[in-house]
Amino acid sequence: MSNGKRVRGGAAVPATPGAEVSADSYFPEHGNGGYRVTHYDLELDYRPAANRLSGRARISAVADRALSAFSLDLGAFRLDRVLVDGRPVRYTHRAGKLRVKPAKALPAGPFAVEVRYVGNPRPVRSRDWGELGWEQLEDGALVASQPIGAPSWFPCNDHLGDRAGYRITVTAPSPYTVVANGSLESYRVGASTTTWVYDQPKPMPPYLATVQIGQYELIDHLGGPLPQPAAVPPRLTADFAHDFGRQPRMVEAFTEFFGPYPFGEYAVVVVDEELEVPVEAHGVSVFGRNHLDGRRGGERLVAHELAHQWFGNSLALADWRHIWLNEGFAAYAEWLWAESCGEMTAARNAARAHAKLAAQPQDLRLADPGVRRMFDDRVYKRGALTLHALRTVMGDPAFFRLLRAWTAAHRHGTVTTGQFTALAQEHTDRPLEALVFHPWLHGTRLPRLPIGGA
Structure with a gap:
């Protein structure tokens, strides 16, 4: 390859820039053309009191064609380093777009990007639905990205059709519990922090990736063969046990109606805040304290969010x-x-x-x-x-x-x-x-x- 061209079968194929618009009819400014992501490996360090997030994102992708440049969606962070296939590259970062230009055009096929960034995560503002994405709570953080909030906390190809596997590692002060998509692989306790590692191999779009951080009590299992962990404020565990007590029966009923549950686990988080509506993520649903009343008054919402694991997450x-x-x-x-x-x-x-x-x-x-x-x-x-x-x-x-x-x-x-x-x-x-x-x-x-x- 030379002069930005890739030789294939004796013919010179010009390298093209990656299109900076997606194919989505409602949000063409989110998502990026020219490639697809196959895996995100996110390493995050979060300090709740300062709302300070340091991140390293390693992204595995496949170029659809030879690319002289490409872009990612990312909010207002300071970038420390951007690498493509292990080499530093030129880039610009403004208006929510990280535009990357390798020294040589990328051939069609696999490539890897690494982005190191730091800053105070801020939600993406929307005209019709308020703020989306990473939100600082009084004591922790909540991520609710639907439909375009994912760039508020990691660089991504923010298109709902670009699905990838995820490994999410989060380090936070030890009093805090962290819940993210997938199975909890490990957690390591340090002098003052704990590192939580989650793995979700099933492909998901960026808006369904989530991290929930708070001083929660972990409830390992609600019953039934499917792992159903929960993270709940300690003072709300009794109400939670009653209000979500029939969730295992819901899983059985929905499995009969809709077919096998599509993931390896289903986690629930109850944040110690009032939320207008619950929020579904890939294998996780997030409720507010106002959705608990000790009388199953919000059980229809429990059913609604569980059903999204089939309709919206798997499909x-x-x-x-x-x-x-x-x-x-x-x-x-x-x-x-x-x-x-x-x-x-x-x-x-x-x-x-x-x-x-x-x-x-x-x-x-x-x-x-x-x-x-x-x-x-x-x-x-x-x-x-x-x-x-x-x-x-x-x-x-x-x-x-x-x-x-x-x-x-x-x-x-x-x-x-x-x-x-x-x-x-x-x-x-x-x-x-x-x-x-x-x-x-x-x-x-x-x-x-x-x-x-x-």
């Missing part, structure tokens, strides 16, 4: 416009759980939700709600109603076979609305496009619920 979106595939399925899981407990049928929940939506504006297109409405409550409820309408038309045996086939066919992959509707049609002779999908997904007017036996 990740190819583009944010398909958000109903995450939120509609998780909202319907709330109804399925209530029904399985004999508390309220899905049909009754659907009727209630339909009545509420009928009184709201009829201007939402579920299959593409638009960036400002992607977390509108109507996406959740209309998504759940779409699934109930589908269940009613298909009948229970075919509907639940479809759900299990859906999670199996795309396990740890990316999904679209078109893939789901095509697979659904394979499971019935009824004309689903006319009966369900066109009016519920692509129309704005709320359709009537079909009458059936579900």
Whole structure:
């Protein structure tokens, strides 16, 4: 290779710069073209009192073509060093983009990047959802990155379709407990700090990577064959034991409905703060103290976040416009759980939700709600109603076979609305496009619920 060109089969192929926009229709400024990441190895040192984060990110990636330059997404940190394949490189860092230019163009194929950085992590500001990503708490830190907050704490290719494995190592003062994605491989206690090492080999997009730091009591297991650790403020452990006491039964029920649980563990963190809503991450869900009441008053949220491990985490979106595939399925899981407990049928929940939506504006297109409405409550409820309408038309045996086939066919992959509707049609002779999908997904007017036996 010379002069920025790679010779392949006798022909000179010019090296091209990596595109600095992704293919996502809602957030084209996040994510980067020209390569894909296969693994992140993050080594972090966090001091809660000062909100000081020091990090070393080692990123394994594969170039789609010869690249003369590429970029990563990263917030306002001071960079100490950037290496590509072990060699220092030129770079610029501004406006959330780390632009890297190796001395020689990278050929197509594997390459490695190392970034060392330090600073006070600040959330990514959004117009519609407040601050996203790393958040300093009164005593610790919380990471909730959906949809574009990941660059607030590590350099990444911040596109939901760019999935990779992660190893996350966090050093924090010894009174603090650290929870991150994956299995806890080890923790090492030093003179005044403890280092926690987590490994998540199942591929996940950057926005689902998380770190939770606080003075928590670790609860090793809630019961059942699946490891279900929890980190909870000591004074809330009794309420937690009651409010989350049926979670192992939820895992069993959802395994029957949706197929095998997709990861090796499921962790829950309760932060000693009030959160507007719980937050799911890859193999982890985060709740606020306000979601505990000792009476299981928030159990529907427990079901919702657990269901996201199938719908949203194992099956990740190819583009944010398909958000109903995450939120509609998780909202319907709330109804399925209530029904399985004999508390309220899905049909009754659907009727209630339909009545509420009928009184709201009829201007939402579920299959593409638009960036400002992607977390509108109507996406959740209309998504759940779409699934109930589908269940009613298909009948229970075919509907639940479809759900299990859906999670199996795309396990740890990316999904679209078109893939789901095509697979659904394979499971019935009824004309689903006319009966369900066109009016519920692509129309704005709320359709009537079909009458059936579900």
